[in-house]
Amino acid sequence: VAANADYLDLLGITKPTLLLDKARVLRNIERMAAKAAAASVRLRPHCKSHQSAEIAEWLRDYGVHCITVSSVDMACYFADNGWTDVTIAFPVNVLELDRIRALAAKIELGVLVDSEAAVGVLGNALDVPVRVWIKIDTGYGRVGIPWDHHERIVSLARAVQGFRRLDFAGILAHSGHTYYENSIEGIQRVHAESNSGLLTVKKALDSAGLGECMVSIGDTPGCSVAQEFGGVDEIRPGNFVFYDLMQATLGTCTGDDIAVAVACPIVGVYEQRGQVVIYGGAAHLSDGSLLGGTGRRVFGYLSSGEGDSLGLPDYDSPVVSLSQEHGVIEVPRDGLRRMSVGDVVLILPVHSCLTCNLHGEYRTLEGGTILRMPGRSGR
């Protein structure tokens, strides 16, 4: 029950509302910034997780001066908000060349390529310099050139260098397959293997006479549990600002690192079924799920809220199904007895990035409002 949280009265919640625990966000940022500083790697955090200029300013307070985004829209938004060094960590979308050119004229812009086709279009179109990263696939299998295809990588780097306006920056990877591991050791192993793969690529580029080359990596699980970053120049984690239940399940954060939750009104209490139904569904939480303890799909866990924080996940109270606007939570009998129609409960999200993407703003536990990038997807 949300009864232990002091801030709910203050916030006056009447419908599904995205809450942000600023103290936790700052602690998460501080920890990652300290880790990057200790390892002498540049922290270029991915801002797709929060998509908020105000939250990006908090990053600046911890020494961050460059960021990562995943679309041209997002790059424009952060450039308009004072960021002058931005990497779009997504295979370059050649249909947005005009906007990329305009942006590159204004800020230091980095883009990603993994094909001669994209390099050709980019190189022929640009009349202002842009930093070009070659995307390497270290085993995730989504985009990029497989790390052991050295010849192809060297050849693509040569193609980049063949264009006057394309500055070959280096190699960049996202080892998203850390999310498939089920132990800290597994994640550390994937992290180490990916990095050693990238270092063989760097060596191959060096041997081919391609000169200085940076190495950029970036997945929150790997960066959270890595003990070293040997040979890496920059890290690009994003989810770490908020973390979520997926990360807590992986063991890459603890429950009290989770810095966002959705506050939802109870609209039905069903004692016989041991369930409550909330106003709060896939439209507010996203359809993202994880495998719960009993092998069932879980779409979130209830949090008690605690004093002035978002509290801890209550693993006995899972969200077991979602429709567009409804959420169904299983609650043990004693918890259920304390719940009534009209109470507000807090749901911790499975994938915080997707959950936040459904909301236009954050409410802080102190009553403030933090805007996200305006407009919805597709606008």
Place this chain on the structure above:
Amino acid sequence: VAANADYLDLLGITKPTLLLDKARVLRNIERMAAKAAAASVRLRPHCKSHQSAEIAEWLRDYGVHCITVSSVDMACYFADNGWTDVTIAFPVNVLELDRIRALAAKIELGVLVDSEAAVGVLGNALDVPVRVWIKIDTGYGRVGIPWDHHERIVSLARAVQGFRRLDFAGILAHSGHTYYENSIEGIQRVHAESNSGLLTVKKALDSAGLGECMVSIGDTPGCSVAQEFGGVDEIRPGNFVFYDLMQATLGTCTGDDIAVAVACPIVGVYEQRGQVVIYGGAAHLSDGSLLGGTGRRVFGYLSSGEGDSLGLPDYDSPVVSLSQEHGVIEVPRDGLRRMSVGDVVLILPVHSCLTCNLHGEYRTLEGGTILRMPGRSGR
């Protein structure tokens, strides 16, 4: 490949864009309106699927004069756009009583209850009349009083009638368990069983002297394949305006009834893996999935587009994974050979309601723009 679609050049798509095939929408509306008219049931379509005042006007052209929504926000939006008879088919959220009161003063408003608690709060607070429906659970198990708990239903109806401003309208159900069936016959059976259950409730209310009582039902699968609606006064399907892959899989629509798709740029072609990667992920399609032919999760299918229509699903080209902004599509070798970085492809959605919810507007194939309800969830 999108090569057969005439309208893509016209639309000038550069990023993920929600497309609407108006001819299909009108045909879908016409068919459902004709079915309702033939059965002499009132069609009160659910507008959460499209959330657009302009599309609601098309419904009006087919004789619709009353609608269903799933939130107070949506009710306000449609009331502001000229709708004077609106049912909020969601257990009444007592935290929004002020807005409900203001709305009930302006239009004919219907709300749903399934507990004495909600009836008490509502009855004590309202000084203007509101229509109250008792929500019945016909087997879906989400909200409502189970249909065979006649005593509880009669008792709740009496409680409603005990308040001067609450007009007892009748019983209302959503047989969402039609979505769990895997044949037309199965859906028809659930539909028939649900309706006969509701008629026993109606009889019990009548025997208890509660007077005139309407019966309202509403799920797209049931309404699409039902052969009769004996005893039902009103139907509330929503998804039928667009349909989607889930409905096509159920057999409740055909592939060429699907009236929305997301147009997405190709950002990578991976011949060795037989895959293309698009700019278009869970942020544009939603995480919704269905079980594909080989037992794998599928997040959408490619459509060829065809002339001036959205074309048909290509079941050999499934979207096999999504991240926030990336989609991975498996494409047979000959299809892959015709695809290049910078091409635009069309993805048909698994759950059109959730997909549309991620976009601020629709583009018609004629180049028009249709706005959705402003603001994102939580605003």
